[in-house]
Amino acid sequence: MKITMKDVAKKAGVGVGTVSRVVNGVKVKASTYEKVHAAIESLNYEPDEYARGLKTNRSNTIALIIPTIWHPFFSKFAYYVEEALSEKKYKLYLCNADGRPEKEAEYIQMNKQNKVDGIIAITYSDIDQFISSNLPLVSIDRHFSDEVAYVVADNYRGGQIAANKLIEFGCHNLAYIGGTSPYPNETNDRKAAFYEVCKKNHFPVKILDMPEPISDLHEQLNHFLSINSEIDGIFTINDFMALNVIKVMKQFGKTAPKDYQIIGFDGVKMACETDYVVSTIVQPLKEMAEASVEILLKKIFNEPTEQRVVFPVHFHSGGTTIL
Helix, strand or coil: CCCCHHHHHHHHCCCHHHHHHHHCCCCCCHHHHHHHHHHHHHHCCCCCHHHHHHHHCCCCEEEEEECCCCCHHHHHHHHHHHHHHHHCCCEEEEEECCCCHHHHHHHHHHHHCCCCCEEEECCCCCCHHHCCCCCCEEEECECCCCCCEEEEECHHHHHHHHHHHHHHCCCCCEEEEEEECCCCECCHHHHHHHHHHHHHCCCCEEEEEEECCCCCHHHHHHHHHHHCCCCCEEEECCHHHHHHHHHHHHHCCCCCCCCCEEEEEECCECCCCCCECCCEEECCHHHHHHHHHHHHHHHHCCCCCCCEEEECCEEECCCCCCC
């Protein structure tokens, strides 16, 4: 026979309402909490999550929107978000947006229908019209409005580190290669900081900045690198862009770090036990995921929270720079 809240109340010597408050996280006297918790443990009582959801108008489920599950950076972030949510007794809906804003809008609609309690989003789509001040949402990198909190790595500092490292490693002709999103986000600070450090130190820098979504990437890289053959130090917007550059450079008979050095951004690994795919500026994904969950839950429960949280980054050699 299924143990009910009445059974717990009888065992603890309290009312059903008191048990309900404890189960739903409402603060009660410490002595009362201990009695109810002991009864729950003794009877192995498991709350009916569906019934709780009906009473609290919450689903104990969070939606995570990511651009694609295929990219190891995003899948790793999803892993850490799910871990952090699990510790808080929340479940995860994963939205593999694949560049389709209508899919992201569907998940936002789920929030309005109380199917999810809030959203964590890594999005570069045109969904601004769906974002409102009463939507519990935490954004990664992307800016929406003053009401939307966002968590970022220190992109500007990352650009500075990349420039200083390439200069320190003996590069003289530097380049930045990346894409620019039409929507405001802090990844653009990577290029700005890199360029400023190069200019301050009187190092020439060439820039290939491609509007997103990028078409004919291979052709654009081929043209840029062929007419700038003197380049010996490259910083790219992310690690996968660095891998594309390395592929094109091989066609010119050049390999890193022998003929040039290259630094990416993100800290991508193909598996936990492997090394980084390139020398890179590493984002602390675990800490960023945990902070996103903590901030979102505070917003769900109408508690005060920070609107912008910035995490430090660091350089890690992945074999494409001289040690």
